[in-house]
Amino acid sequence: MSTSETQFSSVLLDGGVLQYSTSAFDSTNRGHRLAKIPLLNILWAGIDDKKNVIVSLLDATKGKWVLRDVQGPLQPKDDTFAAAEEWTKSLMNVAYAGLKRCKRLRVLINPVGGKGKAEAIYAREVKPIFDAAHCELDVTVTDHHGHMVELAEKMSLDYDAIVVLSGDGGIHEVINGLAKHPQANKALRIPIAQIPTGSANAVCINTLGPKDGFNVAKACLNVIKGRPMKQNVYSIIQGDKTYLSFLTQAAGLMADLDLGTEKLRWMGDGRFILGYLKGVVTKNICPIEVEYKLVEGNKQKMISVGKENAAKAHFYEEDASAQDHDTALPWSEPIKDKSEGWTKFDKPIIYLYAGGMPYVSRDLMQFPMSTPAEECIDVVIQAEASRGLMLKATMGAEKGEQYWIESQVYLKVSALRVKPTGRGNLAVDGEHYPFEAFELRVHSGILRFLSLEGRYVTDAFAFDRVPTSGTSSGAKQTHTQP
């Protein structure tokens, strides 16, 4: 791309970066700072009514992400205008290469999730960024629990993405609403993105990485520039009801710590640590029987596949609109294989935790082997262990180090059955569910989350760690093989 020889002479496009001297746009700026902005961060380039060239961008050069308009007046010569127009068009082409511009967004805001600041965050940070990218916005603020289910169930399907300002409970409601939509197959294929305004915000932590998981501006950039990434969905059949889940199913300590700390939402994700410590002190045995269909139970084998998958992008190649939307939803078909191929877990359990994304919160990478690509769900069963070992499991939990603890059984399964034998808590995607028997199945190729990288960002996990002997070797897990 050529640059204009007028006031754009110091603007360069080099290696995917827009590089400019601040004086090129702003003659009042005497600093002449050299700014380098990745093309990814360019939201818009154009010429306004007053003949100002404006480039809207997210500037992260000083650590904090700031929405910035860099602009400069055109010189009153026709050829300058033509050159500037060509320049802005070229910049837009490279900044949006292969991507749709001016996305139509269905924005749903939960005003009570997390610290209860979603509406203020939307007005102050989110809307200005979406406006700068010329997105078309259709916004609703929820007014009761379950409202997102109702909105998703009835929504028009004419959107490029559903943007959820909420925690993971909001996403859970959206997918369950979409599943009830008269055109559920098509509805569930609309890409979903989260803006982190809940407590755990696992969708953001996994797709943007733990460092940027609470970065609202980057989450907005993901909405604008992200592409649909594969995301498994799990059907949970409980009695005569079917629910969908995308993140976790927890019973025992891990459910108690989530549901038992809901009144502490003001603490943000700190409430989960408090809940875990309380659970270690009481160390209750979870009254459940667990059966599963094993896909892989060897931690070392999982590591080699996991490492490969973690480095790849898992974007959908096909156009979502080209899908056959008339096929029956997979979970509406009856379960055929009632009895064959199931393995029963035969030890006392402190908790059962199944999940489809590595991070369940910023402080806990519970499922480091989880990738968007596999047709299975990762299951962790914490067999009865000493309090010391359970506390040890918190050390390095943000890097998934508890994976190596032997008493933590780690499995990849294609189906899971849980049957309570007493009283307790069941949390699905962090939401409260009846503590009753359920069966879970895995479904791939339906749901899409927006992502910039096409993978879960698990760089903190040491895939190349050499197992040592002793309580944390983990590699000796063999009793779960079929």
Ligand SMILES: Nc1ncnc2c1ncn2[C@@H]1O[C@H](COP(=O)(O)OP(=O)(O)OP(=O)(O)O)[C@@H](O)[C@H]1O
């Ligand atoms: N206007 C509202 N009034 C009351 N409850 C609401 C309203 N809107 C949404 N909710 C409920 O708020 C609950 C919590 O939402 P959400 O899960 O998104 O936040 P969180 O629990 O703080 O975050 P996370 O799930 O990331 O830990 C959900 O059960 C949802 O139904």
